[in-house]
Amino acid sequence: MKKLLMLLICGLLWAGVLNAQQTQYMVFEFIKVEKDHLFDYIEFKDLMEKVYRQALNDKIINGWDIWRLQNGADQGNFQYVMVTYFNDPVKMMNGMEDETMIEYTKIAYPHLSDSQVRTLFQQALALKDAPMRLYMRQLASTNDNFQFRPGVLASFDLMKAVEGKFGDYEKAEIEVFMPIHQNRINQGMMGHWSFLRAALPQGSEAKSTHLTVNLFKDYMQFFNAQAYEDMNQTAEQREAVNAGLNSRDQKWVYLATLENVVR
Incomplete structure (x- = not known):
C-alpha cells in the first residue's frame, strides 16, 4: 500500500514537472523604426534570425518571430513586433546578454573579425527602438x-x-x-x-x-x-x-x- 502511495505521489509530482515544462513564456517587443531606416531593417532581421537560430540550437529559447504590423492604434510608432519564446520564466526575464548575442553573430558570420562583428551588431541594434515590451505567460491554447x-x-x-x-x-x-x-x-x-x-x-x-x-x-x-x-x-x-x-x-x-x- 505504501509503495502504491509513493508511486502515486511521484506520478503527480512528475505530471507537475511536465506541466511546468510545457508552459510557454513570451516576450513581445513592439518596435519602432525610423522611416529612413526601414530598408536597413531588412538586414537587421536577417542578422537576428541567424543569431536566434543559434540560441534555439543551444536551447536558450524555444523560438523567435518578427511580424510586420499592418494596422493598430500605434501604427505611427510601431512597425514591427518581435516575439521570443521561452519555456522558463527565469530565462524569459534574463533574456540574452549582448556578449552572448555577439558570440552567436561570430558563428553566423565566421568570415568577419571580432571588431567587425561588434560593429555590425551595434549598428543593427541602433536601427530599432522597443518602447513597449510585454512579458507574458500562456494560460491556454x-x-x-x-x-x-x-x-x-x-x-x-x-x-x-x-x-x-x-x-x-x-x-x-x-x-x-x-x-x-x-x-x-x-x-x-x-x-x-x-x-x-x-x-x-x-x-x-x-x-x-x-x-x-x-x-x-x-x-x-x-x-x-x-x-x-x-x-x-x-x-x-x-x-x-x-x-x-x-x-x-x-x-x-x-x-x-x-x-x-x-x-
Missing part, C-alpha cells in the same frame, strides 16, 4: 498543428480585465471563447488561438493585462473568420459570451504578417 511560416497573419489583441472581474474574464476566455475558436479551427476558418496573461505584477494603471493571439494561414481565412457567426448558439451560450465581453476592455488590435521565423 487551441489544439491544432498550425505551421509558422513567412506570410501567415496574426491578430494580437491586447485586453485589460475589468477591475474586480479578473477571474471572471480569464474563466470566460478559457471556458467560453476558446471552444468557439477551436470550432473555427476544426472548420478550417482559423489556424491557432492562444490566451496569455502578463507575467509581471501590474498596477491598476496598466494599459493591458492579457493578450490573445489569433493566427490565420492567409487573408482568405482571416476574412472568413471575421464573417463567421455561430447560428447554433443557445441563449445560454450567447449570455455567457456577452458576460465575457463585459469582463474586459479590448484596448488595441494589431494585425500583422510574419516575416522571419525560427523554430
